[in-house]
Amino acid sequence: MPRFAPLPRARVPAISPLLLDIGNLAEVGATGADAGGAYLESETRLADIAALERLIEPEAQALGLSLVRVAMFGGKSDPTLQVMAERPDTRQLDIADCEALSRRISDVLDEHDPIEEAYRLEVSSPGIDRPLTRSQDYADWAGFDARVKLSETIEGRKQIDGKLLGLADGTVTMQIRAKDKSLQPFAFPLAFVASAKLLLTDELIRATAPLDAAGAEEEEIEDAMLDAEGVDQELEEGQD
Incomplete structure (x- = not known):
């Protein structure tokens, strides 16, 4: 099993000098992993997430980084463009990576101006309980x-909690606890995934312990371990 080592989220925001009144905003997400076409809707322009990904991904690749997710959050009071990225070999993103990527993204967005309204840019690592946004994630994080x-x-299920078993031919398979308490495989099309994320468990924390803890906040790691204990207990209770 590969030992990935993401650092806790390191954020280096590039804040617009002025937040304008941009009217009504609503986040609209596309379904399906690897799907583009999510939008931030305003009175004047739609911010096309797929178009933003096309602008941002080459900047990440130029730094040897892999783009994990581009999303818009915050509503009209605090519109935020969130970019998650990582180094493919370590699954880490340190402060220097965040700063370099933030500068490159700011430059390319200033040049192309895909978002008319003022917004805040947040660049971060995916964190330990990372979202699963790419088809490869379902293989990388199997187990x-x-x-x-x-x-x-x-x-009868619209939310599935269980162990990832992998992805084959566009079908995700997980191991879940059936009504009779037995462990059963549960398969569904990748195209039906609206959102997915890893659950914090002791096993995940051990597997993703930072190779280099420089810049990692001890308090954040302790909080993650406490959260994992709670998730482990929930899973055990669900299996009783």
Whole structure:
């Protein structure tokens, strides 16, 4: 099993000098892993997430980074463009990486101006309980617990908590606890995934312990361990 080592989230925001009144904003997300087409809607322009990804991904690749997620959050009071990235070999993103990527993204967005309104840029690592946004994630993180929300109900389930078993031919398989308490495989199309993330467990924390803890906040690591204990207890209770 590969030993990935993401540092706790390191954020280096590039803040617009003035937040304008941008009217009504609503986040609209596309369903399905690897799907583009999410938008931030305002009175004047739609911020196309897929178009933003096309601008941002080459900047990440130029630094040897892999783009994990581009999303818009915050509503009209605090519109925020969130970019998650990592180094493919270590699954880390240190402060220097954040600063370099933030500068490159700011420059390319200033040049192309894809978002008319003022916004805040947040560049971070995916963190330990990372979102699963790419098809490869379902293979890379096989063996770990995850929570998947579906766009369609399958066998009476629209949320699945269980162990990832992998991805094959566009189908995700997880191990779940059936009503009779037995462990059963549960398969569903990757295209039906609305959102997915790893669940904090002791096993995940051990597997993702930072190779280099420089810049990692001890308090954040302790909080993650406490959160993992709570998730482990929830999973055990669900299996009783």
